[in-house]
Amino acid sequence: METVTPRPLPSAAVTSSPPSFAHLLLLTATSVPHLKQLHAHLLRSALDLSLTAPFLSKLLSLSLSSPSSSSSSSSSLDYALSVFLHSPDHLHPHPRLANRVLRAALRAAEPRRALRAYARFRRAGLVPDRFTLPAVLRAAARTGDDAAREAHGLAARLGLDSDPFVQTALVGAHAALGRVADARGVFDRMPQRDLVAWGVMLDGYCQSGRYSEALLLFVEMRSSGIVPDQVILATVLSACGRAKNLMFGKSLHCYILQSDPSIDTHLQSALITVYSNCGSMEIAQKLFDGMCPKNLVASTAMVFGYAKLGQIEIARSIFDQMPNKDLVSWSAMISGYAESDRPSEALKLFNMMQESGLKPDEITMLSVVSACANLGALDQAKWIHIYVNKNGFRTVLSVGNALIDMFSKCGSLAHAQKIFNEMPRRNVITWTSMITGLAMHGDGRSALALFDRMKVEGVEPNSVTFTGLLYACSHAGLVEEGRLVFRSMAQEHNIEPKYEHFGCMVDLLGRARLLEEALQLIESMPLRPNVVVWGSLLGACRVHGEVEIGELAAKRLLELDPRHDGAYVLLSNLYAKAGRWDDVREVRKQMKSRGVLKEKGCSWMELNGKVHEFLMGDVSHPRNDEIYLKLNEVVEELGKMGYSPNVGSALVDLEEEEKRGAVLMHSEKLALSFGLINSARGSVIRIAKNLRVCEDCHSFMKSASKIYEREIVLRDRSRFHRFKDGACSCGEFW
DNA sequence: ATAGGGTTAG
Incomplete structure (x- = not known):
């Protein structure tokens, strides 16, 4: 059962005793390593001060003041937290100290660590205050940990559930854990709602992909007379772009120009995003042209917008002109290629990104993996x-x-x-x-x-x-x-x-x-x-x-x-x-x-990690002569078994003989010949193709698999065909 | 509490 009686705070007792020389010594530390050194020194003189408030306090301020980009800051925090985590149970930490640790862990994007520290604090008898709970809730929201429910109950028992900070954090945590309705419930019961509370609720809808509901909430907010600030507007614009609601976006644009024409960069970028997400690249481009200097976020939004419309070359040229690129800009360009059916380019760009020293995150990986899926190259996949x-x-x-x-x-x-x-x-x-x-x-x-x-x-x-x-x-x-x-x-x-x-x-x-x-x-x-x-x-x-x-x-x-x-x-x-x-x-x-052109048939296959492409009737491959020689041989061998080209699959007004030739030059046949030349007997030949396989190629592959005793795996636009011993796994259902 | 990149299907 939870106890709500505050416990005595021994750490406070330590603070109130007159500072020793050892304490004063600690205060001279200028960095975490320095502090560690002093600490070790004092330990040797049998003075373990690591669990005293001044030490922890100093440790924290040093951890927090080191530059956040360097890896040393996270290891300092690590050290600071490990000191806390190994402190004896009877410490009874003061909420103020606990709050600093939690905030530090959150700032270092270490929510898991924050939760562990919190659990440890609780076991040591910490009684959370109105600042502790929001921090815990934010950490829980980020890890997906259901500590949020527990914290909700605890807040009620401690009488903190009417505190606006705690309530706002509850809204955020529920939303982050996918319980938007619960979030809305808490939100609706809040007696007063500041802009932050509205912002958290808006963000909550966005996090679960309910962008239109976010827009509705904004309308509600406006009609209850609340004036949004730039933060709220940026959030709503983002929702609007994701909802692809161009009309709403335009009216927000008007509203912003009317109420305060001094638009900051966040809002400018957010506006560009609305238009580029809605495919209105002319407007996006105009806004982007008026932006000086171009910022990273806006440029990335432009890259994304053009890529989505299939104007991948324009996207690439904006990308190339960006003086700095971060992970998100690279990912946008990579996914642009992946989505526009240019998987090889996507993978090439992924390699370039790594060469530039950036490590992908999971979102980048999703595009990369999906590009590889479209490419269909098994060695690459492995x-x-x-x-x-x-x-x-x-x-x-x-x-x-x-x-x-x-x-x-x-x-x-x-x-x-x-x-x-x-x-x-x-x-x-x-x-x-x-x-x-x-x-x-x-x-x-x-x-x-x-x-x-x-x-x-x-x-x-x-x-x-x-x-x-x-x-x-x-x-x-x-x-x-x-x-x-x-x-x-x-x-x-x-x-x-x-x-x-x-x-x-x-x-x-x-x-x-x-x-x-x-x-x-x-x-x-x-x-x-x-x-x-x-x-x-x-x-x-x-x-x-x-x-x-x-x-x-x-x-x-x-x-x-x-x-x-x-x-x-x-x-x-x-x-x-x-x-x-x-x-x-x-x-x-x-x-x-009518000027309609048939999409050109194209097949490809992987050899030693390289993807070889063949177009219908292609003669551009460096080993062209060999390939056609082999193809002739295969046709001859198959002919002995009664194969003759089925010209119904030719879509050209040619003479009969030429039709035969055209069918025989279908790209998958070229790929097969190339595969037969270049792979060991008994190995599987894998071919991918952009269109559906034609009837002639299908029977060609069946026969070839028998005569050459090879398993042939052909991926066409709609499915896989596995040819073996003269039969196909599709059982003619294709 | 703030803007830009994401997996299945199509």
């Missing part, structure tokens, strides 16, 4: 994994999640599963990533089994989980299971199916040749059918050579997006399959007249 473990990111949940995805996308389910199994904690993203990984590899049964386990463990699936599950059913041809999953979404989990779910269902039904049913689903869905669902239907029609429904799907698709290259390609393949060559030419003509 290297990144080692790097993650070496640099202390192994136990970070989000990084573990990204690793699962990375190994799945690099073709090694085994690695992904190992990481999954060894994760100390798992959240919905962990499970979803693993389910999606299994789906990509065509293992639908395991994906469903994992989903059952997930439910048993009480993790609530979200809409992404269902995308993965439906995708798993679709790629494994599990029609009934897919229907059940689809139905359970709304019925059991309260998740309304979105476009991607309908897309998966259309895919699932379509691949099972239930094309009529797929069409009915599209026509009866509560959302307006979009490019995704018509595209799925068209794809299925191509697989089954179903011209009539396919034409309809293509027509609808092209109404929605006349420049959709995939639609023309699929339609043309479909006509080719049916032998309707006039229609093939017609599609081609239409495409030409």
Whole structure:
């Protein structure tokens, strides 16, 4: 049971005795090492003063005054705290001393240490005061420790729960631990709320990603007549940018100009962020141009904004012009490349960042891992994994999640599963990533089994989980299971199916040749059918050579997006399959007249840590001659088994013979030839490709795997194909 | 109590 009676304070007794020479000596110390030296000296004369108030006091002021950037300050703090932590139980620390330690630990970004020290203090009989609790709560908020609940109760027992400082800290702690409703409850019961309290509540919404609610709170604040300061405005602007609420941003901009045209740099940067997050780069650029000197934060926001719009070259040039770059600016540029499908550049930049002497944090790592996932290069992935473990990111949940995805996308389910199994904690993203990984590899049964386990463990699936599950059913041809999953979404989990779910269902039904049913689903869905669902239907029609429904799907698709290259390609393949060559030419003509270009096929593979790229018909590789020689050989060998190129996959108006040539030059065939030349017999050949593999390449790979006795793992845009002994793991469901 | 970078799906 908690005691609230203050205990006698022996340390105060020490202070009140006349200072000894030893004490005076201590006070001459000029640095922590110096103090340690004096301390050791006094110990030798049997005077242990380390537990006296003056010593601790001096120790603290020295620790706190050393420059915060140097590593010595953290080790000084370490020393200071260890003295506290090893002091005997009967010390009964004075809250003032405890508060200084807690504040020091917080300032040194050592919340865990603060909590340990606090626990130690409590055991020694500390009775916290109105300054202790906020510090503890802030530490707990940062570590995710549930000391907050305990502190809440303690505050009530000590009668401190009506103190505005304590209340504000409670709001912050609840919010940081994801209990926004509890935070709001405390906030609403506060009899008076200063700007800090409003700020903490606003920040609380932002921390849990509820940006629109933050904006609502700001509106409430304004209507209760409170005038925001620059800190509040900066927070709200940030929320506004993240909520991508351009209108709100503009009105905030007006408000700021009206109320106080002297905008400080924080606000300027925050305004730029609003516009760049909303994709309004013209306005962002104008504000940025008016900024002198350009600050780091604003420049980073510009880099981010352009990168998000795909204008990666402009982003890069701003990045290159920045005189100083910190971790956040590097990360923004790296994630820009990662998100714009330029994984090699992302990894290159990561190396440059390290050369410049910066160590990544976990957020940088997420972009790096995700870039490697997109690249699909297994050796790189293994290297990144080692790097993650070496640099202390192994136990970070989000990084573990990204690793699962990375190994799945690099073709090694085994690695992904190992990481999954060894994760100390798992959240919905962990499970979803693993389910999606299994789906990509065509293992639908395991994906469903994992989903059952997930439910048993009480993790609530979200809409992404269902995308993965439906995708798993679709790629494994599990029609009934897919229907059940689809139905359970709304019925059991309260998740309304979105476009991607309908897309998966259309895919699932379509691949099972239930094309009529797929069409009915599209026509009866509560959302307006979009490019995704018509595209799925068209794809299925191509697989089954179903011209009539396919034409309809293509027509609808092209109404929605006349420049959709995939639609023309699929339609043309479909006509080719049916032998309707006039229609093939017609599609081609239409495409030409509308200036639509087919995305160029590109494959790549890793050799000795280097990624080699092949475009369709590529002749630029330094070992071009060898590659084509090998390709000819493979074609000849396969020909003996009855292979002949399937020209339906060619989308060019060429003569028959030229079509054959074009199909034979598909990028994955070039990559395969390169792989056969350069890798040892019996080793796995891994190829990644930007588009979906064509029918001809698919059968080509199957035969090649048999003749050359090689396992070939091909990642295409939608899934993995593992060719072995003349068969593919996809079982033709693709 | 203040501004900039983040994992699954698309």
